[in-house]
Amino acid sequence: MNNRTLGNQGLIVSELGLGCMGMSEFYGPSEDSQNITTIHRALEIGINFLDTSDMYGPFKNEILVGKAIRERRKEIVLATKFGIQRTSDPMVRSINGRPEYVHSACDASLKRLGVDYIDLYYQHRVDPNVPIEETVGAMSELVKEGKVLYLGLSEASANTIKRAFAVHPISALQSEYSLWTRDLEDEILKVTRELNIGLVAYSPLGRGFLTGQIKRFEDFVENDFRRYSPRFMGENFSKNLELVKKVEEIAAGKKCTPGQIALAWVLSRGKDIVPIPGTKKIKYLEENAKSTEITFTPDELKMIDEIFPKGIASGSRYPEAAMKMVNL
Secondary structure, three states, X not given: OOEEEEOOOOEXXXXXXXXXXXXXXXXXXXXXXXXXXXHHHHHHOOOOEEEOOOOOOOOHHHHHHXXXXXXXXXXXXXXXXXXXXXXXXXXXXXXOOXXXXXXXXXXXXXXXXXXXXXXXXXXXXXXXXXXXXXXXXXXXXXXXXXXXXXXXXXXXXXXHHHHHHHHOOOOEEEEEOEOOEOHHHOOHHHHHHHOOOEEEEEOOOOOOHHHXXXXXXXXXXXXXXXXXXXXXXXXXXXXXXXHHHHHHHHHHHHOOOHHHXXXXXHHHOOOOEEEOOEOOOHHHHHHHHXXXXXXXXXXXXXXXXXXXXXXXXXXXXXXXXXXXXXXX
């Protein structure tokens, strides 16, 4: 596993990360023992970049990751997030970017993770009611205090990124990026590259859809959040399934899996991009890791671009309320 550099502040991570969200919520049941084994296997094969958040669970995922890395902290590049607050209703969320909350959220995450510092600390969603300068100002104080090494944003607009960067260097932007989610290429990616900010691509497998493993809506368990995602509903599901068939055709020609094609494509978009596919199973972890060995010819990349132009996916990537929280 090779490394990639995020930003120009010194943050170096494995070229593929591991998204830990699904180990605690959103994608059906899981077992902590299996999840910890998967995290340990990731470290063995060179994946040292772990991604979590205080809202996953909520809180449970940070506790889980903390247990997994307890004896191996120095091997890990640990990323977590703050800013999305949950209630007892799983469908209700609010955004909090107030400076005092930044400090309290960080202290709580440090305690749950059982660590003295966080390598990369993201604002999970931009708070439209708090100037980004105030939020990032508080985040910069965490760096001065030694609680955080590098700062990141998630799902921020180009203008917000510029304003944040003027307060303190931003090492990484975490946003959804995949074959069927390419909207950030229009403006946001240009700004991150102008400012030398790395892109951490979440859901690079289209929430599992681009692996070809999902065939029917009915296969989702009751508490799987994809049941409420427009891209997985009704006619959108059928249309997007046709796109997956095209990925399968490309994979057959390259003698690999559809998921490996999807990840290899994200990796091919630039050395400043690090995808963080999530999985609970070692089988898929190892499959994902092998995507780093796949390369494309210029003609193959042109063909993929023609098959998957921006906006090709049917349906929005989140329900309407959640879409209002992205790219602010």
